[in-house]
Amino acid sequence: DARVTQTPRHKVTEMGQEVTMRCQPILGHNTVFWYRQTMMQGLELLAYFRNRAPLDDSGMPKDRFSAEMPDATLATLKIQPSEPRDSAVYFCASGEGGAQDTQYFGPGTRLTVL
Amino acid sequence: RKEVEQDPGPFNVPEGATVAFNCTYSNSASQSFFWYRQDCRKEPKLLMSVYSSGNEDGRFTAQLNRASQYISLLIRDSKLSDSATYLCVVNTNFGNEKLTFGTGTRLTIIP
Numbered sequence: 017d018a019r020v021t022q023t024p025r026h027k028v029t030e031m032g033q034e035v036t037m038r039c040q041p042i043l044g045h046n047t048v049f050w051y052r053q054t055m056m057q058g059l060e061l062l063a064y065f066r067n068r069a070p071l072d073d074s075g076m077p078k079d080r081f082s083a084e085m086p087d088a089t090l091a092t093l094k095i096q097p098s099e100p101r102d103s104a105v106y107f108c109a110s111g112e113g114g115a116q117d118t119q120y121f122g123p124g125t126r127l128t129v130l
Numbered sequence: 131r132k133e134v135e136q137d138p139g140p141f142n143v144p145e146g147a148t149v150a151f152n153c154t155y156s157n158s159a160s161q162s163f164f165w166y167r168q169d170c171r172k173e174p175k176l177l178m179s180v181y182s183s184g185n186e187d188g189r190f191t192a193q194l195n196r197a198s199q200y201i202s203l204l205i206r207d208s209k210l211s212d213s214a215t216y217l218c219v220v221n222t223n224f225g226n227e228k229l230t231f232g233t234g235t236r237l238t239i240i241p
Contacts, residue, residue, distance in 0.1 A: 047227050058233035059174070059217070064226075072228055107173055115162045117227045121173035 018042045020122035022108050028128045034096040037125045039108030040089055047111040048091045049119060050076075050083055054104045062106075065091065066113065098129045131156050136218050136232040144240050147208050151235045153218030154200045162221035163194055165203050167214045168234065174217055177203075205237075213239045 021040045029035055041048050050062040063073040063083035073083060080099070085091045095102055105124045111117040136153045143149045155163075163180035178185065180192040180201050191204040201220075205212055218232035 049227075049229075051231075059231040061228060061230075064228055066227070071226060111227060113227060115221055115225075115227065116179060118176045119227075119229065121175065123173055 020108055020110050020120050022106075022122035022125050024125055025123060026126045026128075028130065029098055030130050031099055032097040033129075034094065035098050035102075035127060035129075037093045037106055037108075037127075039091040039093075039110075039122055041091065041108070041110030042120055043089070045110035045112055045120070047113050047117060047119075048085060049109040049111075050091070050093050051107045051109065051121075052104045053107060053124075059107070062093070095127075098127075100129045103127055103129050132232075133157060133222060133230045134218055134220050134232040136216075136235050138233060139236040141235065141237045142240055143208055143237065145208060145210060148204065148206050149208055149237065150202060150204045151216055151218075151237075152200055152202050153232055153235075154198075155218075155220045155222070155230075156199070157220070157222040158196075158199060160199075160220045160222045163192075163201050164219040164221075164229070165190075165192060165201075166217040166219050166231070168217060169214050174231075177216070208239050210239050210241060213237060 048065040062076040068085040107124045109119040109121045111119045165177040166174040167177040168174040184193040189206045193202045215234040217234045
């Protein structure tokens with residue numbers, strides 16, 4: 017049963033530290049998405065890749081966030097420096113592509129910035 | 131105005147009852163529509179796609195009204211296991227896979 021995996025599952029860090037979150041999409045999927053979920057804002061799209069090329073990162077604070085896909089099996093989301101307002105659950109999702117694309121979500125990384 | 135709006139609930143419904151949620155979207159050019167389900171502290175999962183003609187999957191029925199720009203989800207004979215948050219999801223971008231999620235409607239089925 018193919019799944020999206022994410023590491024770490026939980027991360028507690030202090031303000032100003034760098035945070036790196038990793039995602040392994042489902043093998044063969046060619047779209048990858050990073051979302052952030054908070055109680056107040058719900059699910060917000062941060063970045064989106066198709067065939068490893070970044071297509072949309074308009075939802076991402078550019079000064080501190082960066083998203084990359086160094087290869088087809090790994091997507092990363094970095095925050096540097098982290099701030100308390102970055103505390104949230106970060107989900108990665110992958111899909112096969114197309115307008116009716118089903119997005120399969122990973123279990124999320126629960127980030128707390130103190 | 132938000133692109134996708136849902137009543138946040140919570141809806142507390144007795145087991146066996148029928149419950150319906152609505153969702154409105156602002157972009158009339160929206161192409162694809164979905165309902166996702168999210169259990170507490172878990173990831174969202176696709177429940178069903180929503181087609182123009184309406185579609186049914188067991189106890190779940192989804193409908194789309196393009197003229198009024200709303201989507202609905204009906205759950206019949208509700209089960210305790212239906213307790214979750216239901217997310218209305220819209221693809222507003224022709225030619226790509228970008229989805230916009232509503233903030234969700236929380237449903238609790240009461241024994």
